[in-house]
Amino acid sequence: MIDPQSYLELAAFYSEYAAALDAGDWERWPEFFLDECVYKVQPRENFERGLPLSTMALESKGMLKDRVYGIKETLFHDPYYQRHVIGMPRVLAVEGDTIRAEASYAVFRTKPNELSTVYNVGRYIDVIRRTDQGLKLASRTCVFDSEMIPNSLIYPI
């Protein structure tokens, strides 16, 4: 399994990720990933039925950067805060420098002048690699339970 030190590192990695997104620090987001990476936000329905469509499906750090540009420059949308609450990571396997893990998450959305609402709820299914620059995501699939996206999904989960 995983030793306590590595587990703490992993937990810290998850909380850093949440902090970056909750701060709206979009430039930092791709830096949690390897250059060759996969990032998906996928309805649980598609995931469980083996249907390949995702709501967001990015296949390289470059595409993640294109999304960041979209958020900052091209997508018209209501501004909103995100607040991630991520559960304790569940380690599925450690193989050499690769960790397979998942964690439940709940994201709350707060729009200007509005109450906070539950926005997107699901789990991360991750492949994480240990590198000289620390832990990096080789792939993150956000499989969300939420049956309806409340209008739009602009920021990464």
Add this chain to the structure above:
Amino acid sequence: METKNDRRPADWGEAGSSLIPFWAYTDEEIYRRELERFFYNKHWCYVGLEAEVPNPGDFKRTAIGERSVIMVRDAEGGINVVENVCAHRGMRFCRERHGNRKEFVCPYHQWSYDLKGNLQGVPFRRGVKQDGKINGGMPADFKPEENGLTKLKVAVRNGVVFASFDHDVESLEDYLGPVILSYFDRVFGGRKLTLLGYNRQRIPGNWKLMQENIKDPYHPGLLHTWFVTFGLWRADNKSALKMDQHGRHAAMISQRGNQQKANSVTTGVTSFKESMTLHDDRLLDVVHEPWWGEPTAVMTTLFPSVIIQQQVNSLSTRQILPRGPNAFDFVWTHFGFADDSEEMTRRRLRQANLFGPAGFVSADDGEVIEFSQDSFLSKDDGRCRAELGGREVENTDHMVTETLIRGMYAYWRRVMEI
């Protein structure tokens, strides 16, 4: 004393169909009339793709208007659409969204139906024998054949399933008319379809706004950076707008043109990014497919319930499920063709990043609809002004017009008698 806010909104109050009153989007009574006249009578509504129910017994639960319906393939391979309302106590008995069944059983009192909706079994129909006497039972004149599920009229064309509560509705082909039918067949030409998956979003706006959004070629080259910048949709593209004879359905047809070229249609347009480059241009790895012909995009609105999207290599149906006057669910079903190469499937999935609730292009459509509805709710005497290109309803060979919206409201006024 009567104030402006007491007014019963029934009178359009203007000639033509270019000035749309805000109350057309918010009024509860109008909404109820729309459900009756557009969704439940005289119209065909989209329910799904045959590819979603490939095997006998496969079903998918969906809705027409606010009514829950089930599309199911029977043992003989036919497609049936039945209402998800038990004939006994009206329960919406089918709770799963999809699955496979030999029959439908309402768990409340175990009434059972075959896959065509015929009532098969009623527990204790002939009473229960106890101490030599028969207790209860249904009346002797109870006729199972008159107590099946509500069966809808079904039309299947090239893998796409439509249904109607109205058994007197005209044929689907007549309903679409020859022009729109030809654009329908352009996408659904009879090739076997494959299901790629779903996206679902709830948009807090009136359902008509989504029809209008896809009858409005004015906004894509202004709101959507990706369209104007990469030439996918901009006002100087070669394009055409076509309607059926009633003005209710439409096709917006466009051919990809100037890419990242500044000219009169981009002057002052803040969404145009002349020097924008992608870090990973696989997002726009467009490959021309022979069946397209010249157009690179055709967006077809079939009134009232669905939009058929072909935007370069991305294909979807977008189903509109109204939920009261102020919201609708928008269900995207992405598909490809059974003879697509793996590479083409990947391309379709990649380009799906432009569409759906998170799409580089489509995410902001939901947002603008929400913000329009916000105003409608607080300003009963306001009007939308759909006057680009004049006040008439006509097909055009350009996209600098809101003619399709006017066509839809001319039809709406006739059917709604408003």
